[in-house]
Amino acid sequence: MANNEFQSLQGMSDIQAPEIFLWQMMEERARAVFNSYSYDELRTPILEKLSVFQRSLGDTTDVVKKEMYSFKPSKHELAMRPEGTAGTMRHLAGRGEEGLNARVFYIGPMFRYERPQAGRKRQFHQVGVEATGEPNPLADAEAIALQKSLLDAWGLTGSKIQVSTRGEPSDRQPVADGLRAALQPHLSDLCDDCQRRIDENVLRVIDCKNENCQKVVDQVPSAIEFMSDASRAYLDQVIHALENMGVEVTVNPKLIRGLDYYVHTVWEISHSALGAQDALAGGGRYEISLGKKSVPGVGFAVGFERAIMALNACGIEGEQFAPDCGLWLVSLGESALTENMKLAAELRSKGIRCGMELAAKSMKAQMRKANRSGAAKVIIRGDEEIEKGTVMVKDMAEGTQEEINLEELIRDA
RNA sequence: GUGAUUGUAGCUCAGUUGGUUAGAGCGUCUGGUUGUGGUCCAGAAAGUCGCGGGUUCGAAUCCCGUCUUUCACCCCA
Structure with a gap:
């Protein structure tokens, strides 16, 4: 700017x-x-x-x-x-x-x-x-x-x-002639532009925005009548x-x-x-x-x-027509980041919108971003979950979270 | 083409009669000890004051030009 x-x-x-x-x-x-x-x-x-x-x-x-x-x-x-x-x-x-x-x-x-x-x-x-x-x-x-x-x-x-x-097309001349003849007596009441228009393009006088011109136009027959x-x-x-x-x-x-x-x-x-x-x-x-x-x-x-x-x-x-906010993936640690890239690809192939932080950031920062993204659910994974083959799913509106199996998540997505 | 109007941090705006390092709110970022957002607290980053000339000891502030914003004429969707 x-x-x-x-x-x-x-x-x-x-x-x-x-x-x-x-x-x-x-x-x-x-x-x-x-x-x-x-x-x-x-x-x-x-x-x-x-x-x-x-x-x-x-x-x-x-x-x-x-x-x-x-x-x-x-x-x-x-x-x-x-x-x-x-x-x-x-x-x-x-x-x-x-x-x-x-x-x-x-x-x-x-x-x-x-x-x-x-x-x-x-x-x-x-x-x-x-x-x-x-x-x-x-x-x-x-x-x-x-x-x-x-x-x-x-x-x-x-x-x-x-x-x-x-x-x-054959009406053009009679219309123009008719309007001109009808407007002629009121010529002095028309604005400067219209005095010019009456010869160049009479129809333009009809839709002139000037109040006085409109008063005149209201008094004469409409173009259709010719x-x-x-x-x-x-x-x-x-x-x-x-x-x-x-x-x-x-x-x-x-x-x-x-x-x-x-x-x-x-x-x-x-x-x-x-x-x-x-x-x-x-x-x-x-x-x-x-x-x-x-x-x-x-x-x-x-x-x-x-x-x-x-x-x-x-x-x-x-x-009102914004796309569904989808999911946000939070990764704790390097291996979680790698695993989440894989998970995101899988979810995305099902048409689900997935967002995630690709740099190593604190969980707090990642959660803040997740919140701002508007995602209804956040998927959290760290070393523990990876080892167990699970993910934490947090409902952002409720504030609740539960641990579910990775396969289950992918199946139900 | 004509006549007005606008321009200061990412956003919305302050900035007094021209006078030191240009401010606020919101937003952003980082913290408030181990892996939890939206509230709260603390701190930080971020501005060639649209651009170029001129006047002045000194200009965001005055003058000129230019670009841009918005509105109207005109024209059209």
Whole structure:
């Protein structure tokens, strides 16, 4: 801490026990949930050609424009993945027909060069899924249900699912024109940023955090009202399908998702415990163009760091998932140490966690360590026991101990 | 990129208007006679005061830079 020689890079942290136990639980349960929805894991490289991200995310997005870790070691400019969809699509597109009807999930670190703050790291971790296939409201609803199942499996409560739609690509122009026309009379009430946004990216005015802007937005029709009947019907079908599955959602026409490739359904899951970055998960239907090819599908991503903040707020901590403390072996004298090494190996081969002091230390010191390890039982051996072929087993909570045969211990372990 | 904020032992923090060998609590280690932890008692180890410059007779303390922490904008998971 005092020396930056041993400090990790800004916005990148070492994850250690006990927090790591929470990560392990989440990863394990995520795999189980995805498996139950018949998704298979796909591991793509962290490093890709820069162009993979540029074409998928669109090279006007902030993520690509200014948040990418990129470098050019040789011919190609490379980049660390800032999210998981682009690499997945690169992979699926290469699988031809099969890739257009696939269900995969990914889990791992992502990198974005941003200023760290609550719920925002430069190396962060996501778990996400992609289900490719032509637009289908049921597929969107199932993806939302899957995401809900995942959060339930983690024990996360108090999150809120907000759903909206971006409509079809052909709706974009009417929506933008409609909103612009509706906002124009209120131009002077909008903040400076929004006065600029109204021309550059009207949708951004809708989710501006400024109070005055929100007042204006509340007065004008929502983006959805400028969309085609077909687009609105699509959203209705998604909502009905979710009702049918018993998944509670709120329709929020003000929900805006940044990436360009979204069409139709978009959603976000927020949690009040998170601070300014309150979205712990987000997803939507997309149409991702990869040069001459284009892949339709639906997917979502959940941020581990943010989900953990929310879990902590629910009283769920890493300690609760710590492995069993197992046994501690205390050795008195050199021959006991040798014998205990042998015993530990045997117990460990049965999957039992065994700790022991490998240096010649006093019994007091060894007992102190045993106590700190949290072991429920301590096995004590000295010359006497070795000669008799027994071990002393001490119950740390009770403070009692009994002498039993070595074979018995190994058999019952 | 913008605006704030933080940095003193392993951890949590004191450190008075710049003045000798920088402190506390917790933790760690060692003891309190033969092989017994968690309580108690005694002792010990442990700090380039984030780093680099500057001002000064003298800087943890003032100034500048830099890195880092945390938060917000922005953006997003």
